[in-house]
Amino acid sequence: MSVxxxxxxxxxxxxxxxxxxxxxALGAVFSGCSFFGGYPIxxxxxxxxxxxxxxxxxxxxxxxxEDEIASISGIIGAAWSGARSMTATSGPGFSLMQEAVGYxxxxxxxxxxxxVQRSGPSTGQATKPAQGDIMQARWGTHGDHEIIAVxxxxxxxxxxxxxxxxxxxxxxxxxxxxxxDGAVGHIREPLTFPHYTDADIATRPRAKxxxxxxGGTKVPPMAQIGDRLNVHITGSTHKPNGMRDVSTxxxxxxxxxxxxxxxxxxxxxxxxxxxxxxxxxxxxxxxxGATARPALGAVEKARDAGHPAGFIRLVNxxxxxxxxITELLADVDLVLVPEMNLGQLSRELERFTRCPxxxxxxxxxxxxxxxxxxxxxxxxxx
Amino acid sequence: xxxTLTDNIPAPGQNPLRRYVRPGILPTIFCTGCGGGTVLxxxxxxxxxxxxxPHEMVMVTGIGCSSWIPSPxxxxxxxxxxxxxxxxxxxxxxxxxxxxKVVVIAGDGDISGIGGNHLIHAARRxxxxxxxxxxxxxxxxxxxxxxxxxxxxxxxxxxPHGNVETQFDVASLVSAAGASYVARWTTWHVLDLVRSFxxxxxxxxxxxxxxxxxxxxxxxxxxxxxNAADFLADYKDRSVRLSKAKKMSExxxxxxxxxxxxxKREAPEFCQRLYQQVEQVSSAALAEEGK
Amino acid sequence: xxxxxxHVDPELCDGCAVCIFFCKPAVFRLSPELSRRGVxxxxxxxxxxxxxxxxxxxxxxxxxxxxxxxxxEGGAS
Numbered sequence: 164m165s166v167x168x169x170x171x172x173x174x175x176x177x178x179x180x181x182x183x184x185x186x187x188a189l190g191a192v193f194s195g196c197s198f199f200g201g202y203p204i205x206x207x208x209x210x211x212x213x214x215x216x217x218x219x220x221x222x223x224x225x226x227x228x229e230d231e232i233a234s235i236s237g238i239i240g241a242a243w244s245g246a247r248s249m250t251a252t253s254g255p256g257f258s259l260m261q262e263a264v265g266y267x268x269x270x271x272x273x274x275x276x277x278x279v280q281r282s283g284p285s286t287g288q289a290t291k292p293a294q295g296d297i298m299q300a301r302w303g304t305h306g307d308h309e310i311i312a313v314x315x316x317x318x319x320x321x322x323x324x325x326x327x328x329x330x331x332x333x334x335x336x337x338x339x340x341x342x343x344d345g346a347v348g349h350i351r352e353p354l355t356f357p358h359y360t361d362a363d364i365a366t367r368p369r370a371k372x373x374x375x376x377x378g379g380t381k382v383p384p385m386a387q388i389g390d391r392l393n394v395h396i397t398g399s400t401h402k403p404n405g406m407r408d409v410s411t412x413x414x415x416x417x418x419x420x421x422x423x424x425x426x427x428x429x430x431x432x433x434x435x436x437x438x439x440x441x442x443x444x445x446x447x448x449x450x451x452g453a454t455a456r457p458a459l460g461a462v463e464k465a466r467d468a469g470h471p472a473g474f475i476r477l478v479n480x481x482x483x484x485x486x487x488i489t490e491l492l493a494d495v496d497l498v499l500v501p502e503m504n505l506g507q508l509s510r511e512l513e514r515f516t517r518c519p520x521x522x523x524x525x526x527x528x529x530x531x532x533x534x535x536x537x538x539x540x541x542x543x544x545x
Numbered sequence: 546x547x548x549t550l551t552d553n554i555p556a557p558g559q560n561p562l563r564r565y566v567r568p569g570i571l572p573t574i575f576c577t578g579c580g581g582g583t584v585l586x587x588x589x590x591x592x593x594x595x596x597x598x599p600h601e602m603v604m605v606t607g608i609g610c611s612s613w614i615p616s617p618x619x620x621x622x623x624x625x626x627x628x629x630x631x632x633x634x635x636x637x638x639x640x641x642x643x644x645x646k647v648v649v650i651a652g653d654g655d656i657s658g659i660g661g662n663h664l665i666h667a668a669r670r671x672x673x674x675x676x677x678x679x680x681x682x683x684x685x686x687x688x689x690x691x692x693x694x695x696x697x698x699x700x701x702x703x704x705p706h707g708n709v710e711t712q713f714d715v716a717s718l719v720s721a722a723g724a725s726y727v728a729r730w731t732t733w734h735v736l737d738l739v740r741s742f743x744x745x746x747x748x749x750x751x752x753x754x755x756x757x758x759x760x761x762x763x764x765x766x767x768x769x770x771x772n773a774a775d776f777l778a779d780y781k782d783r784s785v786r787l788s789k790a791k792k793m794s795e796x797x798x799x800x801x802x803x804x805x806x807x808x809k810r811e812a813p814e815f816c817q818r819l820y821q822q823v824e825q826v827s828s829a830a831l832a833e834e835g836k
Numbered sequence: 837x838x839x840x841x842x843h844v845d846p847e848l849c850d851g852c853a854v855c856i857f858f859c860k861p862a863v864f865r866l867s868p869e870l871s872r873r874g875v876x877x878x879x880x881x882x883x884x885x886x887x888x889x890x891x892x893x894x895x896x897x898x899x900x901x902x903x904x905x906x907x908x909e910g911g912a913s
Contacts, residue, residue: 166831169831170827197641198637198641220826221827222827224640224819226636226637226640226819228636229662229666230662232630233662236630236634240633240635240639241641243624244637244638244641244642244645262627386622388642388645389644389645390622391600392622393599393622393623394622395625397616397623397625398625407625558843558902560896560902563899571848571899572847572873573897575897575898577850577851577852578852579852580897581897582896582897582899583854583894583895583896585897585899586893586894586895586897586899589899732895735891773852773854773857774853774857777854777857778857
């Protein structure tokens with residue numbers, strides 16, 4: 164048994180009462196994470212603290228960098244040396260990381276970036292939750308690109324989705340964003356640990372001599388520094404062999420289209436929706452993260468009173484599960500989207516449904532209540 | 546790391562160091578007389594004299610002309626990163642690749658301008674990296690904008706009325722921050738460069754070599770020097786070796802370039818301490834488990 | 837007395853004249869004829885004067901120069 168297997172065996176089947184941030188960190192430890200680049204920021208600091216404490220126990224490395232840019236850069240470097248790597252931050256730090264996220268997309272570097280969203284813009288309400296980074300996760304970095312992002316709504320999901328994110332990043336050779344919000348990050352709930360085995364850990368396809376590391380196939384095999392392949396990794400437009408070529412239109416087209424298609428063609432597989440009470444629903448409440456909790460309460464309350472309300476929760480937000488959403492909303496008259504921002508999920512949703520989308524914004528760092536959503540729901544229904 | 550390289554052998558009459566260069570890629574795209582080419586040359590020589598196997602080396606670079614010195618020219622694993630961040634990427638590489646020699650080559654704008662924060666912290670940590678900063682006193686690739694290393698008064702494209710800032714003494718900064726090997730040379734000092742690169746590569750810890758090198762175009766036009774020879778003559782003229790500089794006054798050193806091995810000491814290195822700690826912590830965690 | 841062969845690869849030389857700057861015995865001059873690269877390349881005109889210091893070989897930004905010991909008359913190409 165490896166060091167990690169030995170250490171984690173004591174957790175198997177156990178349930179502990181932990182914070183969302185802690186669950187996210189433990190999810191990484193349970194994913195074979197071997198390198199974490201950290202920088203403190205509310206409300207994500209606990210992730211760094213738990214990683215600093217736990218990673219060394221399983222032979223992994225925690226490095227506290229001088230800023231968020233160094234953190235994301237360091238984890239990308241580590242990934243090319245074979246690490247499964249992660250960093251965690253909040254809005255302001257996530258903003259700083261955008262250039263490097265684009266670099267990871269362009270170089271097809273697997274890594275996990277946790278953004279525990281807090282109220283912005285700017286320093287905003289540092290200690291209060293929000294969902295204002297949904298669009299930033301999608302478009303924060305420049306240029307035409309796709310991204311995978313997931314949104315946990317419970318402590319258990321913080322753990323499970325981080326594990327899924329590592330697997331997805333390895334499978335698609337892409338950075339994966341875990342969009343938590345400050346409420347889920349700091350809530351405490353039971354977390355049940357699975358049995359861990361090294362064999363379960365997903366690893367990137369590995370290149371051999373003669374393989375094209377940056378093309379030739381939808382998800383090319385990845386060379387590791389030290390594989391003696393003289394791999395050339397660059398954020399500039401490059402040919403399938405990795406060598407820079409910014410002069411040829413077709414080279415850029417081929418690369419960027421493949422990078423985008425790599426994700427969009429997997430949209431169906433990546434789509435994860437938590438759908439409840441949608442049978443015969445005429446009004447759908449669509450939400451994600453912490454907001455989905457009172458949203459579910461509101462829908463159940465409405466259904467108990469006989470109203471045809473349904474609940475859709477986006478577990479994966481990007482690539483946007485458009486086709487699945489369109490199908491689910493086919494017979495719906497109206498969509499209510501409670502979100503802790505001024506309309507980001509709702510704006511994207513509008514593209515995929517003909518029925519009116521009503522955004523129930525709540526900013527100021529307070530999560531929606533069941534009452535608020537239920538009242539709005541009733542207003543829309545009548 | 547002694548190597549017996551049997552492939553990429555240059556033809557007779559060709560510079561034997563071409564074995565370290567990606568085949569079919571020369572001539573370089575560097576401007577005529579660019580100091581960057583000389584740095585590439587001397588770096589290959591250092592690697593050759595040390596007998597390193599380039600397969601056990603990884604080059605990490607940033608953005609700018611000097612970042613092109615290893616990328617795409619040097620035949621080894623290459624990580625060409627974002628502007629200013631090479632040292633941060635390299636730290637991640639170094640931690641996870643304990644057996645590789647990790648080398649950063651980039652320019653003064655990249656490393657000490659936008660990358661300043663990463664530079665001083667890596668020096669502080671004394672991470673085992675070899676960092677060659679090619680200092681041409683300008684942002685060259687973008688056409689000649691003022692850099693933190695541009696002398697006062699110089700008219701660059703963004704200081705058309707004259708530079709009102711002072712010049713960064715990067716080697717001193719890095720030394721003060723905690724680097725355990727610091728040297729400065731110019732592209733005129735080709736033999737010293739080879740020796741210094743060898744020392745830096747062999748030294749365990751943050752090894753920093755500042756190479757003052759000519760930009761005959763973007764900087765050349767700002768200072769009226771369009772030939773490499775003009776710059777080299779100037780470097781030769783203004784360079785003062787450390788031993789002599791120590792006996793000179795501040796005024797006497799005003800316009801001079803102090804060259805030499807400025808610092809070399811043995812000091813605790815970051816990765817070694819990290820590995821040691823992880824070893825201890827994981828053993829203790831398992832021992833506790835066994836109870 | 838040691839003899840050296842001095843080679844300048846005309847495919848690489850861009851006529852920067854760094855070798856001319858470094859060379860004390862003045863082995864090189866710039867050719868009056870344009871090379872295929874479209875420059876006036878350095879050519880080793882006085883190879884027998886070469887002392888084998890290899891400053892040119894090291895200083896050349898294009899790695900175009902090779903200095904080899906040998907050849908009794910000190911040939912060049």
